[in-house]
Amino acid sequence: KATMANLHRLGVKNVITCAYDGRKLGKMWKNKFNKLLLDAPCSGLGVISRDPSVKVQRTIKDVQRCSVLQKELILSAIDTLSYKK
Numbered sequence: 402k403a404t405m406a407n408l409h410r411l412g413v414k415n416v417i418t419c420a421y422d423g424r425k426l427g428k429m430w431k432n433k434f435n436k437l438l439l440d441a442p443c444s445g446l447g448v449i450s451r452d453p454s455v456k457v458q459r460t461i462k463d464v465q466r467c468s469v470l471q472k473e474l475i476l477s478a479i480d481t482l483s484y485k486k
Contacts, residue, residue, distance in 0.1 A: 424473045427480025439478045441471045 408416055421429070423439070444467045449455050 427477035430481045432483045441474045
């Protein structure tokens with residue numbers, strides 16, 4: 402709901418929103434889009450200076466898992482992009 406409200410507020414009209422596993426979109430919509438905005442999850446490590454508890458809440462394994470997910474999402478996103486000019 403919040404995403405749709407923000408898109409409407411900003412006047413964005415040519416948008417598709419979905420609740421799919423982003424790692425599978427590359428196969429579903431191969432070469433379908435000219436542009437794509439990917440909001441991949443982050444590790445949260447950038448806020449350590451403001452919230453030192455992040456150091457004890459996140460493990461190396463968490464960061465590695467997040468990194469793998471980010472890579473899978475970006476590769477799938479690339480596959481959705483059209484290579485035609």
